[in-house]
Amino acid sequence: MKTFIPGLSRRDLFTIGLVILEVVIFSIVSENFLNSSNLRSVLRNATELSLVSIGMTIVILMGGIDISVGSALGVVAIIVGWLIQAEVHPLIIGLVAILVGTTIGFVNGSLITFGRIPDIIATLGMSNILRAAVFGMLGGRWITGLPPVFSPLVQGQYFGIPASIFVIFIFYFVFWALLTFLPIGRHIYATGNNVEAAKLSGIDVRKTRIVGYMLLGSLVGFSSLLYVGRLGSVEITVGIDLPISAIAAVVIGGASVFGGRGSIVGTLAGVFFMAFMKNGLLLLGIPSLWERAVIGFLIIFSVGIDLLINKHQAIAKFLHLKTRQSRVGEA
Amino acid sequence: MKSLRVWIILMLIAVVVLGCTSPTSAPTNTSAPPPPAQDTQAPQSGAEQPQEGKASKNWKIAFIPQLIGIPYFTAMEEGGNDAAKAFGVTYLNVGSPTANAAEQVRLMENLIQQRVDAISISVLDSASLNPVMERAEQAGIVVYTSDSDSPTSVRRVYVAQALDKDLGYTLIDRLAMQIGEAGQIGIISGESTATNLNTWIDFMKEAVATKYPNIEIVDIRYTQGGSSEDALRQAEELMTRYPDIKGLIAVASTTVPGVAKAVENAGKTGQVAVIGYGSPNTVRPFIKSGVMKESVLWNPRALGYLNVWAGIQLLEGKPFQEENIVPGLSDPVKYFPDTKILLLGPPLVIDANNVDNFDF
Numbered sequence: 001m002k003t004f005i006p007g008l009s010r011r012d013l014f015t016i017g018l019v020i021l022e023v024v025i026f027s028i029v030s031e032n033f034l035n036s037s038n039l040r041s042v043l044r045n046a047t048e049l050s051l052v053s054i055g056m057t058i059v060i061l062m063g064g065i066d067i068s069v070g071s072a073l074g075v076v077a078i079i080v081g082w083l084i085q086a087e088v089h090p091l092i093i094g095l096v097a098i099l100v101g102t103t104i105g106f107v108n109g110s111l112i113t114f115g116r117i118p119d120i121i122a123t124l125g126m127s128n129i130l131r132a133a134v135f136g137m138l139g140g141r142w143i144t145g146l147p148p149v150f151s152p153l154v155q156g157q158y159f160g161i162p163a164s165i166f167v168i169f170i171f172y173f174v175f176w177a178l179l180t181f182l183p184i185g186r187h188i189y190a191t192g193n194n195v196e197a198a199k200l201s202g203i204d205v206r207k208t209r210i211v212g213y214m215l216l217g218s219l220v221g222f223s224s225l226l227y228v229g230r231l232g233s234v235e236i237t238v239g240i241d242l243p244i245s246a247i248a249a250v251v252i253g254g255a256s257v258f259g260g261r262g263s264i265v266g267t268l269a270g271v272f273f274m275a276f277m278k279n280g281l282l283l284l285g286i287p288s289l290w291e292r293a294v295i296g297f298l299i300i301f302s303v304g305i306d307l308l309i310n311k312h313q314a315i316a317k318f319l320h321l322k323t324r325q326s327r328v329g330e331a
Numbered sequence: 332m333k334s335l336r337v338w339i340i341l342m343l344i345a346v347v348v349l350g351c352t353s354p355t356s357a358p359t360n361t362s363a364p365p366p367p368a369q370d371t372q373a374p375q376s377g378a379e380q381p382q383e384g385k386a387s388k389n390w391k392i393a394f395i396p397q398l399i400g401i402p403y404f405t406a407m408e409e410g411g412n413d414a415a416k417a418f419g420v421t422y423l424n425v426g427s428p429t430a431n432a433a434e435q436v437r438l439m440e441n442l443i444q445q446r447v448d449a450i451s452i453s454v455l456d457s458a459s460l461n462p463v464m465e466r467a468e469q470a471g472i473v474v475y476t477s478d479s480d481s482p483t484s485v486r487r488v489y490v491a492q493a494l495d496k497d498l499g500y501t502l503i504d505r506l507a508m509q510i511g512e513a514g515q516i517g518i519i520s521g522e523s524t525a526t527n528l529n530t531w532i533d534f535m536k537e538a539v540a541t542k543y544p545n546i547e548i549v550d551i552r553y554t555q556g557g558s559s560e561d562a563l564r565q566a567e568e569l570m571t572r573y574p575d576i577k578g579l580i581a582v583a584s585t586t587v588p589g590v591a592k593a594v595e596n597a598g599k600t601g602q603v604a605v606i607g608y609g610s611p612n613t614v615r616p617f618i619k620s621g622v623m624k625e626s627v628l629w630n631p632r633a634l635g636y637l638n639v640w641a642g643i644q645l646l647e648g649k650p651f652q653e654e655n656i657v658p659g660l661s662d663p664v665k666y667f668p669d670t671k672i673l674l675l676g677p678p679l680v681i682d683a684n685n686v687d688n689f690d691f
Contacts, residue, residue, distance in 0.1 A: 032571050037597075041567040044596075045560075135400035135428050142402060144588055145616025155596060230596075231559060232616075233588040236401055240556045282568045288553040289523055 008265060011254035011306075015269035022273060026280035033283055040162050044154050044230065046275040047164045048073070048223040049245055050268060053253075054175045055105075055216025056246040057267045062192045062212050063259025064112065064119040069220050069246060070239035071130035072104045076224035077234045078134065080150075081143040084228070090149050094225055101221020102214050104130070109213030113206040127243070134238065142235040150229030167226070168268070171219070175264055188212055192259030248295055249274055252302045274298070390420045392642040393442050394635070395435055395452040397479065399426035402610050403584065403631050404453075406691030407478065410635025417659050422639055423447065432456035439463045442472075449473040449642040451490070457481035473645045477638040478631075479527060480672075487645050488671050490638045492629040493678045495527070499534025501678045502606060502627045503543070506578050509604040509624055513545035514577030517569045519590050521557030521583030528582050531608075535580070549573050554586055562589030563596075570597055581607030587626070591617040611681050611689035618686050626681040632691055633660060634675050641673055 008016075027034040052069055059066050076097050083093040104126070111122040148155070156163035179185035187208040190198040198205055228234065253270030255262020277298070278291050394411055396404040408424040415422035425442065427434040432455040440463060442450050450467055454460050454476055461484040464474045468485050477490035506516065518535065520528050532551060539546050550569060554561040566579055566589065581590040587609035594603045600622050607614075609626045617623040640657050644650075651666040651673060665674045681689070 030572075032574075035571075038568070038571040041564075041571065041597075045564040045567070132428065138400070139405075141405065142588070142613060144613055145619075227560070231563060231589060231592055233559065233592070233613075235559050235585050235588060235613075237556050237558045237585045238560075240558055241561065278564070279568055282552070282565060283572045285550060285572070288565075292555070 009254075009263060012263055012266040012269065015253050015266050015273065019269050019273045019276065022276050022280070026276065026283070030280065030283040033280060038279070038283075040164075042272075042275050042279045043162055043164045043168075046271055047154050047167060047230070048226045049242070049249065049275070050168045050271045051171050051219045051223045051226070052216075052242060053246045053249045053267045053271050054171060054264050055219040056250050057253070057255055057262055057264050058175075058179070058188055058212045059119075059216050060192075060247075060250050060255050060257065061188050061259060061262050062209055063195075064209065064212070065247065065257075066108060066123045066213065066216055067120065067243040067247075068104070068108060068123040068127035068130055069216070070242035071127045071134060072101065072217065072220050072239075073224050073227060073242055074134040074234070074238035075104070075130050075137065076100050076221050077227050077238055078137045078143065080224050080228045081146055081234045084146050084149050085143070093149070094222070097224050098218050098221040101217040101219070101224070103217065104220070105214040105217020106210060108217070109210035112213070113209045134236065138234070138236060142233060144233040144235075146228060146232045146234075148229065148232060150225045151232075152229070154226050154230045172264060172268055175215075179264065184208065184211060189260060192261075194260070245274065245295075248299050251299050254302070254306065256306055257303065270302075386418045386420045386643045387647055390449065390643060390646050391423065391445075391447040392420055392449045392451065392639055392646075393423040393425055393447045394477065394638060395438050395442075395450065396424065396426040397435075397453045397455050398428060398430040399424070400428050401584075402612060402691055406610070406631040407635035407638070409691075410630075410632035410637075411639050412635075413632070414636040414639035414659065418640065418643055420639065420643060430455055432459045435460060436463050439467060443467050443470050446470075447472060449475070449646055451475050451477045451638050451642055453478035454481040454484070455479070457483055460484065473642065475641065475645060477641075478634065482670070486671075488641055488651070488673050490634065490641045490673045490675070492631070492634045492675050494674065495530045496534050498608070498627065498678050499531045500538045501680065502531070502580065502608070503535050503538035503546075505625050505627060505680060506580065506604060506606045507543050507546060509606070510546075510577040512543055515547050515549045515573050515575060516578040516580065517549050517566075517573065517576055518551040518580045518582060519562050519565055519569075519586050520551065520553050521586060522555075523553040525557075525583070531582060549576065554583070554589075557583040557585040559585055559587075559589035559592075562586035563593045564589075566590040566593035567597060570594070570599065570603060576603060578604040578606065581605065581609065584609055584613060587613050588617070591622045595620065595622050609681075610691050611686045612691060614681065615686050618681070618683050624682060627678050628681060629675055629679050630689070630691075636660065637664060637673070637675055 032038055056066065079100060080093055080097050083096060108123055108126055111117050112119050152163060153167060154164055158166065179188065187203045190203055191205050191208050195205055249270040250267050251257060252273055253266035255266065274295060277294060281291055281294065396407060398404065404426065411422045411424060425438050427438065435452065435455055436459055439450060443466065450472055461481060464484045464486060467474050474486055475488045475490065476486045478492060480489040518532060520532060536548060539548055552565045554565065562581060570576055579590050579594065581587040587607040590607065591605045594600060594605050605623045606625055608628055610628060614623055614626040636659060637657060653666055654663045655666060657664050662676055
């Protein structure tokens with residue numbers, strides 16, 4: 001899977017190629033696509049999704065999934081809104097946001113490892129609980145008109161470059177380094193590849209899982225700052241399409257839903273492939289309904305491609321997953 | 332250790348089962364029951380409480396909103412409580428946190444068992460609710476609708492906030508005035524399946540087609556679950572695609588902050604007018620900052636108040652007049668006998684002058 005560019009797999013290059021192709025096509029068919037204010041808007045509106053998708057990649061690499069990220073972002077965003085209204089120092093708000101997000105991730109991870117509840121069920125449960133918390137915390141009144149305390153993180157410009165680019169670049173660099181050079185990165189890949197082998201080689205699989213969910217949680221926590229900075233309001237629908245978008249980005253970016261294979265660079269390409277697609281469809285005046293259909297098609301297409309490319313590998317993984325499940329059932 | 336694990340799993344399952352529907356479907360419908368408003372000096376409080384008009388007994392009147400937890404239905408509930416206090420009846424606001432017709436059926440069955448005297452409901456889906464409304468009537472309970480109607484049901488009266496046509500036309504009229512009756516406008520709605528939103532959009536189109544030849548609706552966008560974030564993105568992109576666009580309409584209440592914020596972010600305050608069906612609390616910051624001049628609504632608190640008053644009239648067998656004086660409401664309330672609609676009044680236009688008079 002190695003390519004001539006270090007650190008990028010063929011699948012990553014494939015997704016990046018798709019994004020470039022997409023940009024070229026939209027530039028030709030829509031005169032409004034390739035102008036700086038449009039690109040800036042696309043970028044700005046994809047910032048939170050980019051960060052959450054890093055965490056989603058980590059979780060999916062371990063063979064897990066988290067569908068509670070939208071509700072979790074909602075809960076943290078409400079807390080951030082309250083703290084802004086109380087005029088707490090932004091640094092403290094930032095720390096609280098990351099802390100709450102990480103705690104939610106810890107709870108998810110613990111339910112999954114110690115409770116042995118399948119990832120999708122545990123996070124579905126959490127998603128419902130947190131969504132109820134969003135209802136309860138807002139109490140039928142939305143938070144609006146927040147001062148732009150965190151807006152510089154998404155709206156600002158430094159040296160003529162939009163702030164979003166810095167934020168995305170820093171986070172992707174840090175997490176790329178973490179996954180590539182630190183033991184936790186290898187543990188995450190190993191856990192997703194083959195749990196038994198990982199255990200035999202002395203990896204603490206439980207700890208790895210929990211840390212993975214905590215990393216995702218911390219990214220969700222930070223993203224809530226960006227959300228509040230960008231919208232200046234928190235209403236009841238906060239984050240509802242986030243889980244699906246993040247999972248779609250990861251899958252389009254080439255990560256295997258069976259775990260063990262994928263990269264955050266691919267995911268970033270997946271995020272922007274979707275963002276440009278939605279943008280381009282709107283600029284072409286294609287009705288909103290098609291947006292969802294197109295995204296749905298892309299998800300199936302991506303997974304289909306993966307299965308074709310890695311047919312044997314995937315089938316082997318799938319069988320392994322089944323045996324693992326039956327073993328859990330006996331326990 | 333093992334039993335602990337079993338317990339955790341059981342609790343989780345319980346949470347998932349009880350905890351409403353799926354997380355994505357849950358808030359999806361939030362956009363459906365959008366915003367509100369009516370006449371300006373409506374009963375902000377039941378403060379000036381009427382001595383006359385006390386109910387003859389402590390009737391139990393229940394209301395099933397489409398969902399709970401959004402400002403709109405919270406305001407209706409408060410209005411209902413005001414009326415209950417003013418007239419000396421008991422008011423029950425019974426709702427679920429998700430807009431779900433099956434849930435409404437279940438709640439209504441419960442209320443039949445509880446033997447309340449009257450049930451009012453904001454109908455989500457007439458097909459699934461008509462039969463249970465009939466069962467309630469057979470059980471001797473007075474059934475009527477408010478906020479959202481089912482004309483094909485057995486309901487005695489529909490307590491309406493404003494006529495759909497008035498809402499659509501008023502919004503276009505106000506926007507037309509702001510943009511000098513000419514230019515491109517875009518519409519951003521909630522889910523494409525929300526009936527009430529679509530009805531208003533149809534009347535907006537009609538208003539533009541019949542009254543404003545120089546206004547062009549360039550696009551109608553729908554947002555996933557009425558998400559404000561999605562609305563913000565699409566509003567920004569609409570402004571990119573139509574650089575000369577003059578106005579943006581946010582139809583679902585949840586999309587109002589997103590659309591207003593998009594115009595603010597694009598630095599087009601004053602160039603692109605934003606209007607929508609947003610509640611005063613939602614639009615207040617945008618009216619203060621100048622992004623929005625007006626919002627069109629009715630007063631859901633007054634609607635909740637009228638809802639309870641109407642229930643008392645039905646229970647006491649007092650027929651509605653063509654014009655009714657409702658103690659506690661400043662303006663007379665019209666009744667249309669042929670459609671059995673009790674109408675709160677014309678839509679309310681919220682602007683910088685009156686936005687601070689409301690709290691919903």
